[in-house]
Structures are given as C-alpha cells and as structure tokens.
Amino acid sequence: MDITPTDSALPPPSRGSVTRIGDRVFSGLARGSGIFLLVVMASIAVFLTIRATHAISQDHANFFTSFEWDANATPPVFGIGVLIYGTIVSSVIAMALAVPIAVGIALFISHYAPRRLATPLAYVVDLLAAIPSIIYGLWGAIYLVPHLKGLNLWLDEYLGWTGVFDKTDPEGAARSLFTVGILLAIMILPIITNVSREVFRQVPKMHEEAALALGATRWEVIRMSVLPFARSGIISASMLGLGRALGETMAVATVLSASPVLSAKLLDPVGGTFAQNIAAKFGEASPFGRDALIASGLVLFVITLLVNGAARLIIARRKEYSGANA
C-alpha cells in the first residue's frame, strides 16, 4: 500500500527537511555541550595529575603522612597529613551540626509553620546562601571567635575528659577547627535546608494521607511518610553541603590560626585544611611550590569524588524501598 505523506504522523517532506535541520542543530548543540563537559572534566583531571605527580616525585617527605609544608625549601618537604585531618574534621563537625538543624528548619517550613511565617523564613534562609564567604570569614574572625570563648570554656570544663574537648590553653583564642566547623555549619545550612525543603514538599499527598488516616499525629506522619520518602534527598542535600564545606577557602583561611600540628584537641588553635593551605601559600609559592599545592588540590578532588560516590551508593542501595517506584 502506498503511504502518502498525509497518512504519516510526520510532517510532509518539504517542510520536514526544515525541521530536520533544526533537529540536527539542536542535537549537535546538545551533544557538543555534553562532550564539552567531559573534556573540561578530563582536562582538569589530567592537569592536576601531571602537575601533582611531578611535585610528589620530588618530595623529600612522605606526601601523605608528613605534617610540614615547605615546598620552597631545598630539598622540598611537604605533606598533607594535617590538611587531610583538618579538612575532614572541620567538615564532619559542620555536618553534625548543620544536617539536623537544616532538616529541622526544612520540616518546620514545609510542615509546621503557617504560610505567612514559612514564606519569609524560607526567604531568610535563601539570603544566608547569598552572603559571600569572605563576609562569613570576617564575621567569624571578628565576632564568632571572641564570642565562642564561653562555650569553649564550658566544653573544656565539662567535656574535657573526652580528650576531644580538652583545651591546652583555656584562655586562648578560639581560632580552632571547632570554630571553623561551626562557621562552616552556618555556611552550609542554607543549601541543605533548601534542598531538603523542596524534597519534603514533593512527598505525595497520598503517602501523608495514608499515615493520617491510620491516626498518625503530625510527627508520626513525618516519621512514617515524609522522612522515608525524603531520605535520599536529604543525603543528596547533605552531600552538596559537604562539598561546600570540604572546599571552603576564604572563611576558613580568615578564621583558622593555621599551623602544621595535628591535634585531637579540637579546641586548640592549630591545624589546616586543603583549601585554606592553598590560599595561604599560593601567593608566595615558587613554580614548584605551586605544583605541590596542586598535588594537595588533587587529593581534595579525589576526596570529593569518593564522598559523592559513597552517597550515590547509599541512595542506590535503598532504591527498591524509595518512594520513586511507588
């Protein structure tokens, strides 16, 4: 049987060729953008790896375990022991403080607050995200550090026995990893809050009504329907926050009193993070010193990738039970 153009669902060929050009342009653009992204990623990775291997091969100290960072010296000695520790510890403190508070704020906005309170509150949280990190740094150094003295003394006195909150010099300034963690917590609060809030809003009405109809209180509805549905979203939100905390530079560099000492005492003003170390040393680094800093940057890059990968694994393992397939 002959198929005339009008029988076909597609437009007739004369106009079809026009659409096809548009189609081709668009698919070319889309493909090009995708390839461009991969090229950018790959070139960053290659750049980091080449410069880093060059630097590490000339390192006269163990790159992973030594504390000192003196890449301009001859022979150069530098290691990331302190930086790895400081970056992870400050980020863990930030996450431990920020995630529960952010989830709480998000739940309050999405499920508890009356609308006329929820909207301005959500707006204020958005504003927090708009503050540049150097402002956080200045505020942290000038306001937060002196005002944390009381908290530090209290922790030293009542929780000092844990070792973690024991302060070598109780009167000393609080330019410590602990303070950095608190500051980072405030900085990552908005992103975790906003993403969680959006996820909480997307919980299907019918899941919440299922719990309500069984005679669940508001908190029980949240526990039975909202949180399980939102779990993978909360994890993603936390990872976004963690990414920011791991890489935060200016605020940490402004607040932390950095020194190449690895201490389990979180309140002591010592330590450093990858980003802070790069920012502090980059200006006066020799070309080789820059490569050394790039090597530390590569480690930060890998840590971030691992963290994201782990988060994806957690999400994927719970997929069967997630709300997505309901």
Place this chain on the structure above:
Amino acid sequence: MAKRIDVSGLSAYYSNHKAIDDISMTVEPRSVTAFIGPSGCGKSTFLRTLNRMHEVTPGGRVEGKVMLDDENLYASGVDPVAVRRTVGMVFQRPNPFPTMSIFDNVAAGLKLNGMRRKSELENVVEKSLKGANLWNEVKDRLNKPGSGLSGGQQQRLCIARAIAVEPQVLLMDEPCSALDPISTLAIEDLIGELKARFTIVIVTHNMQQAARVSDRTAFFNLSAIGQPGKLIELDDTERIFSNPSVQATEDYISGRFG
C-alpha cells in the same frame, strides 16, 4: 466492632466555598452504604468529614454533627487523631507506605497504637492479610516492599492495613477506580465479607458496583457548577436502582443526565 453513624446538618467548606450543604443521614452498623453522584457533588468531601480528614486540606472546615453511636466526632475536645484510629479509610489510589515492607505496612497502625510485641504483631498481621484475601499471595514475601505488588494487591494491602486496627467504620473512596476488572471483583468480594464486621461506606463512580456491593445507596447532586453538593436521597439500593422516589436520581442512574 461496628457502630452506627448519624449525621445531622453537616456542611463542609473549602475556605469560603461551601462544598456540601446541610447533609443528614444515618448509616446502619454492619452494612454497606454506597455514595453515588456526578463529579464535584461532594460525595468524597462528605466521606472525608466522617473521619475528620476534610480539615487536613488547607482551608477545610466543617459545621454540623457526626455521631458515632453516642459520641459526636466534632465535639470540642475530640482529638481528630483518635477519630481516625476508630474510622479507617481506603483511598482511590493504592497508597502503601513505599519504604515499608508488606509486614510493616500492615503493622503500621498497630505500632501507632503502641503494639510492640513481635508475636502479637505477627498474629494480627496474618489475621488482617487473611481478612483482606491477600495472605496466600504474600505470605512468602512479607519482608519485601509493598510497592512491589500489583495495583489490586496493593489496594488489598491497604485494606489489610486499615482493618488491622479493628476500626468501627471503614471508609472507601473509590477504592476500585484505579484497578482492572479482576482486581475490582476481588475487592468487591472482600467488601461483601468485611461488612459482617465493619460499617462500610464506599464512594463509587460505578453504578453497577454500587448495585452489587451495597445495601443502601445515597445519591448526591449539585444544582450547578460551583454550587454546594446535596444529598438527594438515601434508600435501599434495590429501591434506588428500581424505583427511586426522586426524579433526579432516576435520571442519573438511567444515564439521562449529565
């Protein structure tokens, strides 16, 4: 385990919009009452006033009285959460908790009521799944997620979840409208069995279904779009479908209306 529902002068609003106007009716214990009527006539809204779910909708509010035997559900001091524990509900789309296993879905209401002992829970879960004619299909995979079941099985799971807490009344809001004919038949058979234990109210768009499952049928209508829905008549199902006393009912069930 089943109670009489006695509604008098009940109106429900969405903010300033009156959705149903001045409804009074009695639902006998251990019977099935079907609500039929055109879309927007307020039958689902009315159903949701019977377990105080209407007020969950922002702006939703209710005037009038709903007596469950001799207790007014809308008396001041009555906790809506407690009402919903005695008046169970099954929804239009099956809504098992997607993150819970089949077992936990059925046990969810029991746990809310404070039942913690594993053996006790196992007993009631088995009894409820049997009561919902689902036990044989799921007994080997109680720990699998409920969202892995077919639509009809999910709906029976929701019924098992609702009857596990031994409610006084079971409300069903178009429970078969998302299901295929075989699953629908399974649910209808189940309703026939459940009415021995519960007072059942079912909203349906399917008049054959109303005729098949219910003892009494209530016809709701609205005079125009935007006007509140009203109860036109409530009578024995047989009478409604053979010889209704109001002309509008006859027009509706004979399809002359539209």
